[in-house]
Amino acid sequence: MKMVTLTIDNKTVEVPKGTTVLEAAAKVGVEIPTLCHMKLDNLEIENKPGGCRVCLVEIQGRKNLAPSCVTEATDGMVIKSSSIRVINTRRTIVELILSDHPAECLTCAKSGNCDLQSLAIKMGIRELHFSGEKSVHREDKSPAIIRDMDKCIMCRRCETMCNEVQTVGVLSAINRGFNSVVSPAFEQDLQDSACTYCGQCVAVCPVGALTERDQTGAVIRALSNPDKTVVVQTAPAVRAALGEEFGQEAGTLVTGKMAAALRRLGFNYVFDTDFAADLTIMEEGTELLDRLTRHLNGDSTVKLPILTSCCPAWVKFIEHNFPSLLDVPSTAKSPQQMFGAVAKNYFAEKLNVDRKKLVVVSIMPCVAKKYERGRDEFAVDGNSDVDFVLTTRELSHLIKLANIDFNTLPDEEFDQPMGMSTGASVIFGTTGGVIEAAVRTAYELYTKKPLPKVEFEELRGMEGLRHATIDFAGLPLHIGIAHGLGNARKLLEEIAAGRSQYHAIEIMSCPGGCIGGGGQPFHHGKSEILKKRQQAIYQEDRKKPIRKSHENPFIYQLYEEYLGEPMSDKAHHLLHTKYFDRSTVFEQDGNASETDDKN
Amino acid sequence: MEITRDLKNHKVQLSENAIALVKKICRRFNYEEGELINILHAVQSQFGYLPAEIQELIAKELDISVAKVYGVVTFYSFFTMKPKGKYPISLCMGTACYVRGAENILNEIKRQLNIDEGETTPDGLFSLSSLRCVGACGLAPVLMVGEKVYGRVAQADVRKIISEYKAGCPTHPSKE
Numbered sequence: 046m047k048m049v050t051l052t053i054d055n056k057t058v059e060v061p062k063g064t065t066v067l068e069a070a071a072k073v074g075v076e077i078p079t080l081c082h083m084k085l086d087n088l089e090i091e092n093k094p095g096g097c098r099v100c101l102v103e104i105q106g107r108k109n110l111a112p113s114c115v116t117e118a119t120d121g122m123v124i125k126s127s128s129i130r131v132i133n134t135r136r137t138i139v140e141l142i143l144s145d146h147p148a149e150c151l152t153c154a155k156s157g158n159c160d161l162q163s164l165a166i167k168m169g170i171r172e173l174h175f176s177g178e179k180s181v182h183r184e185d186k187s188p189a190i191i192r193d194m195d196k197c198i199m200c201r202r203c204e205t206m207c208n209e210v211q212t213v214g215v216l217s218a219i220n221r222g223f224n225s226v227v228s229p230a231f232e233q234d235l236q237d238s239a240c241t242y243c244g245q246c247v248a249v250c251p252v253g254a255l256t257e258r259d260q261t262g263a264v265i266r267a268l269s270n271p272d273k274t275v276v277v278q279t280a281p282a283v284r285a286a287l288g289e290e291f292g293q294e295a296g297t298l299v300t301g302k303m304a305a306a307l308r309r310l311g312f313n314y315v316f317d318t319d320f321a322a323d324l325t326i327m328e329e330g331t332e333l334l335d336r337l338t339r340h341l342n343g344d345s346t347v348k349l350p351i352l353t354s355c356c357p358a359w360v361k362f363i364e365h366n367f368p369s370l371l372d373v374p375s376t377a378k379s380p381q382q383m384f385g386a387v388a389k390n391y392f393a394e395k396l397n398v399d400r401k402k403l404v405v406v407s408i409m410p411c412v413a414k415k416y417e418r419g420r421d422e423f424a425v426d427g428n429s430d431v432d433f434v435l436t437t438r439e440l441s442h443l444i445k446l447a448n449i450d451f452n453t454l455p456d457e458e459f460d461q462p463m464g465m466s467t468g469a470s471v472i473f474g475t476t477g478g479v480i481e482a483a484v485r486t487a488y489e490l491y492t493k494k495p496l497p498k499v500e501f502e503e504l505r506g507m508e509g510l511r512h513a514t515i516d517f518a519g520l521p522l523h524i525g526i527a528h529g530l531g532n533a534r535k536l537l538e539e540i541a542a543g544r545s546q547y548h549a550i551e552i553m554s555c556p557g558g559c560i561g562g563g564g565q566p567f568h569h570g571k572s573e574i575l576k577k578r579q580q581a582i583y584q585e586d587r588k589k590p591i592r593k594s595h596e597n598p599f600i601y602q603l604y605e606e607y608l609g610e611p612m613s614d615k616a617h618h619l620l621h622t623k624y625f626d627r628s629t630v631f632e633q634d635g636n637a638s639e640t641d642d643k644n
Numbered sequence: 645m646e647i648t649r650d651l652k653n654h655k656v657q658l659s660e661n662a663i664a665l666v667k668k669i670c671r672r673f674n675y676e677e678g679e680l681i682n683i684l685h686a687v688q689s690q691f692g693y694l695p696a697e698i699q700e701l702i703a704k705e706l707d708i709s710v711a712k713v714y715g716v717v718t719f720y721s722f723f724t725m726k727p728k729g730k731y732p733i734s735l736c737m738g739t740a741c742y743v744r745g746a747e748n749i750l751n752e753i754k755r756q757l758n759i760d761e762g763e764t765t766p767d768g769l770f771s772l773s774s775l776r777c778v779g780a781c782g783l784a785p786v787l788m789v790g791e792k793v794y795g796r797v798a799q800a801d802v803r804k805i806i807s808e809y810k811a812g813c814p815t816h817p818s819k820e
Contacts, residue, residue, distance in 0.1 A: 214711055215711055220719065221719045230700075230711040
């Protein structure tokens with residue numbers, strides 16, 4: 046590899062040819078400020094339109110300042126990253142950006158987490174010298190994501206995520222000059238577009254232009270209503286990230302403190318989505334074995350591979366883009382919706398409470414879950430199985446609002462019975478986890494022998510597309526794993542072309558899986574945070590006394606008492622769903638976006 | 645050509661011929677994403693404008709997102725999503741016309757037709773745009789309807805000119 050040597054702020058550095066000045070500077074500890082630039086190293090995601098000009102540096106011998114994120118380091122370059130000229134220009138640029146940005150920091154959802162705000166602080170900006178016309182756009186409220194484009198700074202990060210990473214292609218820059226803005230085609234609402242609500246645009250937006258639809262107010266009202274019994278479920282990935290909102294190191298597990306905080310907030314029952322993940326494995330694993338056995342017996346009507354169906358953004362993606370493949374995903378509902386169905390039927394009956402008086406709240410790492418809960422098929426007589434979905438971030442707001450000192454809380458347990466879960470369910474939170482959980486159960490049900498080793502290292506990792514072959518006592522089971530919808534698209538195209546070699550495929554929409562969900566604490570471009578969360582998930586799995594879904598005693602009891610057996614009529618009615626062709630229909634799907642404040 | 649407009653719902657119905665023509669243009673450019681601007685240019689020259697349905701069709705043919713096509717259409721001022729009226733009115737706002745009261749004429753047309761610049765009347769008869777100098781400064785202020793030039797237009801003439809066209813095209817009466 047050819048190397049080049051350059052000097053940055055009097056420090057000499059040697060870097061491979063092709064390295065940008067920005068990266069070379071970081072190597073010698075010079076952190077050049079950036080705004081539009083974003084690089085997620087181990088996910089191979091990069092956004093560098095060179096548009097904001099915040100990262101300008103002075104290069105000796107060049108007349109103009111150069112944006113360091115798109116300028117290649119060359120041999121003998123002499124660079125100043127903080128000369129008076131650079132500092133003054135950089136300040137002017139930030140002031141100009143601020144001159145067309147609403148000064149609403151006090152009430153902005155992104156306050157405290159906004160890259161532009163941090164930059165203004167770093168630049169020491171105390172007064173704005175420019176004023177002029179401001180961009181005004183209509184607010185776009187979807188069930189999951191709110192677009193407030195007055196705040197958009199045209200960094201194009203969301204466009205990179207939506208087009209290059211997710212290949213959803215809903216967002217694009219439109220118009221030109223001062224009028225340019227990122228928008229769906231024909232400036233339609235997100236709700237009417239093919240948006241999957243994966244929320245990766247929200248995860249990377251540096252400002253408050255893209256945010257989740259906040260439902261904390263509605264949850265507070267439910268909690269303060271004495272007529273309601275309020276039940277909460279928490280998704281696996283939340284416990285591996287919530288601590289970050291309270292200043293804890295990334296990768297700190299806060300399961301016990303989270304349960305304690307939810308109890309302090311006044312939830313009547315603190316349950317766990319993990320229990321429903323175990324239930325998902327029972328249904329999905331059984332479905333996999335059923336399809337597999339029929340396939341092996343020569344039944345040509347059987348569809349293989351089977352695809353996991355836990356991720357609502359991924360489900361919406363296939364509905365919009367691959368309507369001919371709707372019989373390929375497992376019909377099992379997602380854990381969130383299985384939980385809702387069991388809570389509003391089995392548990393409501395047990396408590397002898399009308400389902401309309403039972404409020405189910407989910408804490409999710411995800412914004413698409415807000416959309417999923419509102420799908421028509423997940424409601425009975427207009428009463429949704431899941432009433433409200435809060436993201437990990439919204440839960441942290443609620444905890445702060447309630448004056449709970451999170452870090453000093455004792456570790457508490459979930460309530461029973463719907464708080465009982467296994468290690469298999471915890472790993473649902475990371476890419477590779479759902480399929481590993483399914484394999485743990487399917488292996489034992491198929492071979493009728495105990496697993497020699499519970500952990501499947503071959504299914505783990507961070508590469509966007511992975512595959513592994515698991516030996517099912519002589520039967521080689523081919524497994525594919527994709528995270529990020531762009532990677533998922535590749536596997537789907539193989540299936541559509543009849544070239545897929547897999548028996549089972551796990552798909553998660555977000556890079557890293559749910560740990561990198563659009564509702565998680567902001568990673569601010571530091572992808573090592575996702576790795577730490579992933580390690581935390583595996584750590585939680587190792588700590589669990591039971592690590593296979595089919596050994597969860599409450600799951601056993603639930604089938605005995607209520608459901609019969611996996612894929613029974615009752616299980617089908619409550620725990621399975623169907624998919625809809627949305628390829629041409631851009632109509633609203635009856636999402637309860639207007640019903641937020643009821644209940 | 646070959647576009648049926650549902651004026652109430654702002655939707656258009658593309659005829660089979662129209663669809664075939666758009667597909668043919670895309671094929672001519674080898675369905676290459678890099679040729680998007682040329683494709684849009686060729687299609688607009690056939691249809692006069694680029695309604696949403698045509699943009700969707702082009703996106704599908706080139707296997708790119710509609711948002712991207714729309715992004716390009718809105719970036720270049722040459723492309724338009726609004727059909728021109730049957731009688732496109734262009735008013736010269738060049739220096740000579742401007743000083744001789746073109747702005748009053750413009751306002752009068754807006755008032756008479758109840759549309760703004762860049763818009764088309766709901767009946768599809770008239771559209772209004774302004775341009776910079778048609779090279780007939782001696783006749784200022786100048787107004788054009790289609791290819792026909794009206795010179796030394798006074799505010800009071802506007803109503804008369806419009807009503808002529810409402811009654812049928814004065815230059816091509818046989819076509820009505």
